[in-house]
Amino acid sequence: MLLIFGLGVLSAQAGERVLTINEGNGNAAWFVSNQTLVINGFDLNSLGVSTPAVIDRVSIQVDLPIAGATSTVVIYEDANGGSPVDATLIAQSQVQITQAGTFTVTLPNPATITQRAVWVGFYLPPNFQFLADTSGPSVLTYWAWTPGTTFDLNNLGSAQVLGPANGTAPVNLNINGKARITAEITEGTTVAATTPQPQQQTNANLSVLQPYGLCGSVLYDTADEFVSYENRIDIICREVAHYEGPVSAPPGHIRRGPLYDLQVFKENGVVVQNRFEYSVTHCFRPAAEDIDRAVIGNAWGIPRTWRLLTTQRFGDLVCAEVWHGGNLALFVRTN
Secondary structure (H helix, E strand, O other): OOOOOOOEEEEOOOOOEEEEOOOOOOOEEEEOOOOEEEEEEEEHHHHOOOOOEEEEEEEEEEEEOOOOOOEEEEEEEEOOOOOHHHOEEEEEEEEOOOOOEEEEEEEEEEEEEOOOEEEEEEEEOOOOEEEEOOOOOOOOEEEEEEOOEOOOOOOHHHOOEEEEOEOOOOOOOEOOOOEOEEEEEEEOOOOOOOOOOOEEOOOOOHHHEEEOOEOOOOEEEHHHHHHHOOOOOEEEEEEEOHHHOOOOOOOOEEEEEEEEEEEEEOHHHOEOOOOOOOOEEEEEOOOHHHOOOEEEEEEEOOOOEEEEOOEEEEOOEEEEEEOOOEEEEEEEEOO
């Protein structure tokens, strides 16, 4: 399990509470010389935070941003705590950090946490400077990098260097504190406090959308398969019985139409188990009376849990970017 050192929970405006491991008012600036992942660990059990819970905002204290560079905010969940080497990436979003001070990301798809431990942080560009407190060495801020290049965020074990910044190998750096990275969390729900709303869009090439053979009227973006993935995957979708997915719909919603199951295969029939390398756009055609209240849901994990996706409307279609295999369904708000 994670060792708890100065871990706190504060009140918040978006998520119900703020997860923080920081202490005191002292600050020290630290920079990364390679593209580096900096993450903080939180043990939800020790905090009395029930799961499932939703993280919708992540913040970092910035000392010196890098103009024009892209950072990636990440959230991992970890069933056994300890080192995050085997943690599962459940959310990521690319951002540009342009100013010093507190930078807050509101996630386009809030992350549902089902495990006791969670790691939250940023994959930062070279020479970026962030602030840490000065509360003393800790094993709850981890750094990860591969010199001169990047590594796969889906697999922390692929980083050449991964460890706490407490002076021990392999990081061999003691920041004498913990990175000022926090997260806002709401417990006891599988959806964010603000439910995704379908937003009308007009400028889209819908000619790339094609139906699956065994997935009813569900459409998917063939360009994602043949251009983004260069035809290196096969996407299989089929209609399944209702008991092959989560029993309950997300709060405040009812399911419309069949339940579907989505799988992505790589070479040699290997099923993609984690978050996809690239998202695959999927679209549903709701009934006319539901079009303004319809959102797409994707369920994955063990057990599978519904996540409502950021949904956009294109005429009589609603579409969302799907990042995980599992169940797909159309939901309609009930209020």
